[in-house]
Every structure is written in C-alpha cells, then in structure tokens.
Amino acid sequence: MQSWEQQRRPELLEAFQEHVYGQSLPAPEGLTFDDGGASGRSAKTVTINVTGPASTASSTLRLFVPDSGTPKGTFLLIDHRGSVGDDAGSSSAYAPTTKILESACHS
Structure with a gap:
C-alpha cells in the first residue's frame, strides 16, 4: 500500500501548479x-x-535620481494611478518624489 505522500502529493502539487502558481x-x-x-x-x-x-x-x-551626491538606496513605487509626474518636483502625497530624492543622499 502506498503512503499518502506517494499517492496524493504529486496530484496535489500538479493541481497547485495548474490552478495557483501557473506555468513559468x-x-x-x-x-x-x-x-x-x-x-x-x-x-x-x-x-x-x-x-x-x-x-x-x-x-x-x-527613474528619478538625485541631482547631486551619491544615492544611498533605491525606492520602488508601482504607480497604477498614473499620478507620478515626469518631473521630480511634481510630488504628490501619493508619491513624494522630492522628499525621497532629498533623503536619498542624506542618511
């Protein structure tokens, strides 16, 4: 008699790949x-x-980079709203790019 792992595990892993993870x-x-x-x-x-x-x-x-100095890190924002302007000076509460750029070189 096969153990549970030998019998059902491959079937469940295949179902997870098909319905949850998808194909690479x-x-x-x-x-x-x-x-x-x-x-x-x-x-x-x-x-x-x-x-x-x-x-x-x-x-x-x-890609927004500080005007001077060496950046100390990276900040990634996925903007589904389209509210981040092309100019770093066009900060909003949603995407405060000016504050991020100022902080990027001062830490």
Whole structure:
C-alpha cells in the first residue's frame, strides 16, 4: 500500500501548479533597454523590451535620481494611478518624489 505522500502529493502539487502558481514563462529570446533620455529635472524614462517565442512586450519606467551626491538606496513605487509626474518636483502625497530624492543622499 502506498503512503499518502506517494499517492496524493504529486496530484496535489500538479493541481497547485495548474490552478495557483501557473506555468513559468520561457526564457526571453531578447531583452533590450532604451534610455529615452531626460524627461524632467532628474528623471529618465527607460523602456524595457522583452521578446519571447510568441510576441514582444514592453514596460516603461521612470527613474528619478538625485541631482547631486551619491544615492544611498533605491525606492520602488508601482504607480497604477498614473499620478507620478515626469518631473521630480511634481510630488504628490501619493508619491513624494522630492522628499525621497532629498533623503536619498542624506542618511
């Protein structure tokens, strides 16, 4: 007689992979970064292009860096609202980029 682990565990792991975790994407065939240049006081717009076996997808990110000094860390904000302006001076309560940049070099 098989133990529970031998009999049911593989079946449950397969169900989890299919219904919870999903399948991993294949390794990309190509990966490029396009630095679109300065788009604000201390911001760069970077486009990441990923080419896979079926299609190509891209993501755009805005990189804000302090005007001077050596940054002491990184702050990542996923902006689903579209409320972060292209200029670091366009801070909002939701994304206080000016305060973050000021603190990035002073710690």
